[in-house]
Amino acid sequence: MRTTPRGLIAALALTPLLAGCFAPSDSDAGAGSGGRLRVALAVPPVQALSPYSNDATVLSKLSVAEGLTALDKNGTAEPALAKSWKQDGATTWTFELRKAQFQDGTELTAQSVVNALDHASAAKPKPRVLSDVSLAAKAEDADTVTLTTKSPDPVLPLRLASPALAILSAKAYAKDGAVSPVGTGTGPFEITRLNGKTKATLDRFDGYWGGKAKAPGIDVSWVADGTARANALRGGEADIAEWIPTAQAKLLDKKTRHEVPSVRTDSLILNTGSGLFTDAGLRAAAREAVDGSALVDSVFGGYADPAQGLFGPAVPWAADKRVEVTGRTKAATAGEVKTGTKGRTLRLATYTNRAELPEAASVLQQQLEKAGFTVKQDVREYTQMEGDLLAGKYDALVFSRVTLLDTGDAVDYLASDFTSEGVYNIAGLKNTAVDKAIRAAAAERDTRSRQEKIMRAEAEILRTDAVVPLVHEQAVQGIAADVEGVILDPRERSLIDVDTRLK
Numbered sequence: 404m405r406t407t408p409r410g411l412i413a414a415l416a417l418t419p420l421l422a423g424c425f426a427p428s429d430s431d432a433g434a435g436s437g438g439r440l441r442v443a444l445a446v447p448p449v450q451a452l453s454p455y456s457n458d459a460t461v462l463s464k465l466s467v468a469e470g471l472t473a474l475d476k477n478g479t480a481e482p483a484l485a486k487s488w489k490q491d492g493a494t495t496w497t498f499e500l501r502k503a504q505f506q507d508g509t510e511l512t513a514q515s516v517v518n519a520l521d522h523a524s525a526a527k528p529k530p531r532v533l534s535d536v537s538l539a540a541k542a543e544d545a546d547t548v549t550l551t552t553k554s555p556d557p558v559l560p561l562r563l564a565s566p567a568l569a570i571l572s573a574k575a576y577a578k579d580g581a582v583s584p585v586g587t588g589t590g591p592f593e594i595t596r597l598n599g600k601t602k603a604t605l606d607r608f609d610g611y612w613g614g615k616a617k618a619p620g621i622d623v624s625w626v627a628d629g630t631a632r633a634n635a636l637r638g639g640e641a642d643i644a645e646w647i648p649t650a651q652a653k654l655l656d657k658k659t660r661h662e663v664p665s666v667r668t669d670s671l672i673l674n675t676g677s678g679l680f681t682d683a684g685l686r687a688a689a690r691e692a693v694d695g696s697a698l699v700d701s702v703f704g705g706y707a708d709p710a711q712g713l714f715g716p717a718v719p720w721a722a723d724k725r726v727e728v729t730g731r732t733k734a735a736t737a738g739e740v741k742t743g744t745k746g747r748t749l750r751l752a753t754y755t756n757r758a759e760l761p762e763a764a765s766v767l768q769q770q771l772e773k774a775g776f777t778v779k780q781d782v783r784e785y786t787q788m789e790g791d792l793l794a795g796k797y798d799a800l801v802f803s804r805v806t807l808l809d810t811g812d813a814v815d816y817l818a819s820d821f822t823s824e825g826v827y828n829i830a831g832l833k834n835t836a837v838d839k840a841i842r843a844a845a846a847e848r849d850t851r852s853r854q855e856k857i858m859r860a861e862a863e864i865l866r867t868d869a870v871v872p873l874v875h876e877q878a879v880q881g882i883a884a885d886v887e888g889v890i891l892d893p894r895e896r897s898l899i900d901v902d903t904r905l906k
Contacts, residue, residue, distance in 0.1 A: 438905045439620045440886070442898075443632045443644040446756045447600035447625040449786045453582045455526045457789070459566035460808065464898040465605060465621055468569035468588035471498055471516065471548075472560050474894070478811040480560035484511060484570055484589060485548075493555045500546045503612040505572035506586050506593040513542035519570040520550070526580065530567035532809045534826045535818035535845055557848035561810045566896060591616040591901045600786070601625055617888070617904035627784050629758035636881040642905065643889060644881035645898065648758035649704040652879045663891045664717040665878040666807045668710060669695075669760070671767060671871040672800040676831025679749055679776075679798045686868035687734035689799070692774035693767050695873030702762045707874040713861050714806055714813065715875025717893045720854050726862040740775030749776045752792065753801035754785040763873070764801045792829050800829060803876065805895050813857045814845045821864050830869040837863045 442465070450456040454468065462468040471485035485498040503511040517540040523530055524538055537553035552559065562568070575587035585594045591611040596604040605621040624641070626632050629648035635641035636659060652660055671693055673680040680686045696709040714721035735743060749771065753764040761782045768778045781788070781797065792800060809815045818841050819825045823833040840863040844856035864870060882889050888902035 437619055439622055440618050440899065440903065440905065441622050441624070441640070441642045443624050443626050443635050443641040445625070445627060445629065445632065445646045447627060447784070447786055448597075449789060451581075452584050452594070452597060452603075454567050454569045454571070454584065455523065455528075455530045455582060457785075459530070459569070460896050462569055462584055462588065462590075463566040463896045465623065466590040466592050466616070466900050467594055467605065468566070468571060468584055468590055470563050470565065470568045470570060471500075472564040474561070474564045474811045474896075478561075478807070478894075480564055483564070484516070485563075488560060491549075494552045496550045496559055497543070498548045498550065500548065501612060503589050504610045506588055506590075506608050506610070507572050507574055508610075509572050511570070511589060512545050513548045514545075515572065516540060516548045516570055517542050518573055518576070520568065522576050522582065523568055526582075528826045530565070531819035531825075531827050532562055532565040532567045532815055534824065535815070535822065535841070536562065555846060555848075557846075557853075558810065558812045558814070561812045562815065564811065565809045565815075567809065592621055592899070611901070614901055616901040618899075621899065627756050633881060636883060639883075641881075642883045642886050643898070646757065647879040647881045649702075649706040649879065650758065652704065652706060655881060656884070658884045659881055661880045661882055661889075661891055662706070663878040663880060664893050665805070665876050665895065666715070666717045666893050667803055667805045667876040667878065667895065668713055668715055669698075669707075669763065669801070669803045669873045669876060670710070670713075671873060672802045672830050673869055673871070674795055674798050674800075674829075674831050675867065675869045676795050676833070678795075679744055679747060682735075682743060683732040683868065684735040685740060685743055687732045688736075688740050688774055689771060689776070690731075690868045690871045691734045692770050692776075693871055693873070694770060695871075697770075698759075698763050698766060698874050702759050702766060703874060703876070706877040706879060708877070710872030710874050712858075712865065712872055713817075713870070717875070718807065718813070721858065724855050724858040726858050728862045728865045731866055731868065737773075737775035744776060747777075749778045750781060750796075750798045751778050751801070752781045752783075752788060752797040752799070754783060754788060756785045757803050760801050760803060767801060767873075793827070795829075795831050801873075802829070807894050808896060811894060814841065814853070814860075817841045817857065817860055817864070818845065821869070832864075832867060832869045834863070834867055834869075837867065 448458045452458045469483045472480045473483040475481045486501040488498040490496050520540040539551045541549045571587040592605040593608040595606050603623040607616045607619050632644040633647050633651035636644040673686050699707045753760040806816045819827040840860035844860050847853040885906045890897040
């Protein structure tokens with residue numbers, strides 16, 4: 404249910420456009436001419452669009468690269484570069500490939516798949532999607548690949564739909580471990596130019612196995628400022644602008660504002676590995692101090708729901724299977740907090756790429772200070788701080804996470820973010836009970852039982868107070884009235900495909 408957004412947001416509409424952000428691409432005489440789509444994305448590339456980084460979703464959003472499988476609207480695996488598959492045993496699967504061509508003119512073969520998956524397995528750090536599985540690939544013939552996992556992986560077809568496991572041509576992989584998707588994917592759009600962290604030019608790939616795209620190309624600009632993205636849409640300088648800030652949403656014409664239920668949950672992540680929050684009593688005090696429901700109207704303008712756990716309304720099976728969290732550590736009192744943190748400042752981080760997070764951090768700072776903490780914020784663009792986050796250089800992080808991004812299966816998210824060996828374990832959590840619960844969920848083949856074990860794992864994680872869920876977001880995408888075929892994806896991994904075009 405929507406509520407009235409906070410007052411005075413109209414003043415934000417006066418923020419000027421960032422000059423030059425949406426200049427015409429080198430491949431086209433004018434922005435948007437010839438039916439090309441102009442897209443404003445929020446998070447600039449971290450590693451030149453490497454599939455092994457957070458950049459991977461750009462490759463799926465813009466239909467540049469594909470995996471062996473894809474996810475349908477219900478989160479079920481469907482054919483992509485593999486036209487069919489079967490499970491041959493507890494740990495072995497066989498995939499039959501379709502006839503397809505890479506954008507550099509080479510043919511998709513079983514050896515291409517083996518090469519791509521071997522590089523993903525050897526990447527350092529590993530892609531999040533492989534954080535809890537060991538994968539070996541073997542070419543049986545030109546069109547048949549056998550995949551073997553060290554232990555049973557009942558959701559392997561879902562895992563292979565991850566953008567991080569996109570199959571690229573041999574020339575994508577450099578000897579130093581770098582991976583480039585420029586001209587090496589199989590999708591309907593080919594990256595022909597990548598200009599640092601600001602722009603990319605994509606042209607239609609007419610050799611696409613799934614048919615010719617309706618748009619001749621895409622001109623991408625990365626604009627971290629959410630108000631600038633919204634203004635670009637209003638001013639006719641962008642056809643699609645993702646992640647419209649909630650303060651700007653009501654200022655858009657109703658024809659261009661599209662609200663999407665999202666599997667994104669915003670949380671306060673507490674660093675259990677070093678600093679203040681190695682103390683469980685202080686973590687519990689922080690958990691009791693913060694109130695995510697206070698953010699719903701004041702920060703998100705009603706485009707959010709109070710958090711019920713790690714999974715929100717866009718994960719419909721979660722609510723009925725949620726497990727009560729018991730056995731939590733007793734919270735330190737305000738006096739104990741001041742004594743336990745004497746001379747130490749709580750380093751609270753967040754990033755600017757999602758416009759609501761800095762304001763949410765300010766609200767949480769006030770709440771934490773009332774509980775006795777001394778708080779100092781560090782707010783930057785995400786690409787500037789990811790290394791520090793993973794290195795544990797902050798005490799707490801206001802974080803926005805798409806919980807079903809990598810595979811559509813919640814186990815993968817839990818394994819990468821909360822297991823002792825998780826590659827995206829910003830909380831630095833090392834907890835035997837959590838590891839055991841996540842392993843139990845990973846091994847379960849029955850869908851209903853798997854969901855029940857996922858929710859038991861959620862309860863184990865929440866018991867540690869390593870993460871304090873705040874709100875479940877509702878995404879707002881900006882789409883010009885003369886654009887059709889944009890994909891409104893709750894998992895935020897699809898945006899443009901062969902049917903997206905200017906009317």
